[in-house]
Amino acid sequence: MPGHEVANDDMMIDEYEQKQVNAVPDGFNSQYLKIYYGKLFPYEEMFKWMSYANDGKHPACNQSYFGRREFSFTLDNDVYLRYKTFNSVSELENSIKEKCPVKIDIGPVYNVDPAKRHSYAQSGCYPEERELIFDIDMSDYDDVRYCCAGADVCLECWPLMTIAIKVIDTALRDDFGFNHILWVYSGRRGVHCWVCDGKARRLTNELRAAIADYFRVYKGNENSHKKVSLMGPALHPFLVRSYTEVLKDFFERTLLSSQKIFSTAERYEKILDMIPDESVTSELRGKWQDNRRTSNAKEDINVARWEQLKHMLQSGKQKMQGLRRCVEEIVFSYTYPRLDMEVSKHMNHLLKAPFCVHPKTGRVCVPIDPNRCEEFDPTAVPTLSTLIEELNNEGLRAEADNERDRTLLGKSIRFFQSSFLEPLVKSCKEEMISSYNAKLQQSKLQQSKNVLAAI
Secondary structure (H helix, E strand, O other): OHHHHHHHHHHHHHHHHHHHOOOOOOOOOHHHHHHHHHHOOOHHHHHHHHHOOOOOOOOOOOOOOHHHEEEEEEOOOOOEEEEEOOOOHHHHHHHHHHHOOOEEEEEEEEOOOHHHHHHOOOOOOOEEEOOEEEEEEHHHHOOOOOOOOOOOOOOOOOHHHHHHHHHHHHHHHHOOOOOOEEEEEOOOOEEEEEEOOHHHHOOOHHHHHHHHHHOOOEOOOOOOOOOEOOOOOOOOHHHHHHHHHHHHHHHHHHHHHHOOOOOOHHHHHHHHOOOOOHHHHHHHHHHHOOHHHHOOOOOOHHHHHHHHHHHHHHOOOOOOHHHHHHHHHHHHHHHOOOEOHHHHHOOOOOEEOOOOEOOOOOEEOOEEOHHHHHHOOHHHOOEHHHHHHHHHOOOOOOOOOOOHHHOOHHHHHHHHHHHHHHHHHHHHHHHHHHHHHHHHHHHHHHHHHHHHHHO
């Protein structure tokens, strides 16, 4: 009977929650994931985003656009399914609910349906469009953070991600003129950036590499004493802005003390290794080896030693430009964004979809507001178990129009819609209509010329 089917569906959440929520309150659970995909995942919003106004409501729409987008699924048995394509939001939703992937990745839009790539010659299927993407991973900062390492992240080191967002987002908007930028928490230890303007999606690999290189300041490798090299008589205006408006203040007011950068000989020796003048490093080392000369009970030893280093390198007797530049290079080494360059350079690179759930943490990959990124707390984002708990709490926001709005996820989806998706779709429609009208006008002019030529 239909009534029994509804009752069973409701009971699935309630009974499973009662049995399991205490066992894995913050972890990843395949049964929770099924409920998440069944009731909370924003299929309509994702489809609207990936369609870029190609919704069939205007003659200029490309009806095949979404169907040429590659998705990939990673299943819980480590099966990796690439080149998944869908022609509608219902196809996407049904496939995700059926497969219940532990991870969803998004690839480029191909010139033809990539699921049918074997029907074409080897060079007949290629990426045609792809968002300009950036991937920043906290594990790449392990040589400059001392609170955590590897996949671990805490509120002491997370501000490094905040600074990365501020620096990259400002440059993308002010230096490159991009407007439609989505920042997303990776679910564990980093952030992803999606630049979705039409001119960004149509960039060639060569231009993507050029933009990635624009952000590059790290020249050394893991065995180099000096990883940052700020060449030339003056810094690029982008680097000057990043240093004066973001990096310097963050390094001196936050990172020095939070990571205790000068607190031990092992730590300050890493900084001394960046200074090419042995007489300077010997003098500083001599001062720091006797703590009584560099600090008192009320003074932060990290701040005191940094001020001593700056004074020596920037005093009048230090004539070499390289020594003066060392202060900036040290700040850049510890604070400047560390991008995975290969992710940004190639159009065919896959990136995890927003609103996925990270299988190691159970956390949802929610959007981050770049204008308020310092308020983002990675330990407070929705998890599978907290979302299921909220769904089961009938008294929580009972007046909400849909189940998502009864959970913390509703706030993230509303931000995604209002701050990113709606302005993006509006811009895409305007660009599409403008281009269509221009082509229509050009066609009419050509027809007039043909008529006149025939007379």
